[in-house]
Amino acid sequence: MKNAIRELRAARSLSQAELAKALQVSRQTINAIETERYTPSLPLALALARYFDSTVEEVFDGGNDDA
């Protein structure tokens, strides 16, 4: 699923590892989400949105189905 994680993360000068640590997932999971190889669960999507003070719709492109 398309998403803005990479842009949001870059805007805060965060590394994948730092974001992963904050959300208690692996760095590879953040990378897989950014590269649209993995669609996160609803709890993780919400956690990502909350982390970036955004809504899920702002972080994820719901108009684009399965990654």
Next chain:
Amino acid sequence: MEATTMPRSKWFLPGFSAALGLAFLAALWAGGKPRDGLFSLGVMTVVGLLILLGGRSETIRGLRGDGRDERFARLDLVATAIAGNVLIGIVIGACVWEWAHGRDGTPFVQLGAVAGVAYILALGFLRWRS
């Protein structure tokens, strides 16, 4: 709704491996092959140690448990399903082979029946739970 991580003790899989080795030792010892049992225990202990002391590979950490998150749990589930399908395919093939050679298909028929019943029961239970 915090369900993004699902770590388990890094000792789980090494411990399971060692326990399996001990079970193999007990069975082979009871069957009069203590040397084979000790060899099996040694192999399973080495496997457990490799997992415990393995590097920072995501696969090793995921298997070990300390690097396990929701994505790895999903990978684990799919890998388990693939392994199960391969096994079922082999059991069915072996059944057909045994029947074609005039035998009754034992033990593959029983294994296939157990797998089929377990699948139906699991499906019913999961459907009831969801």
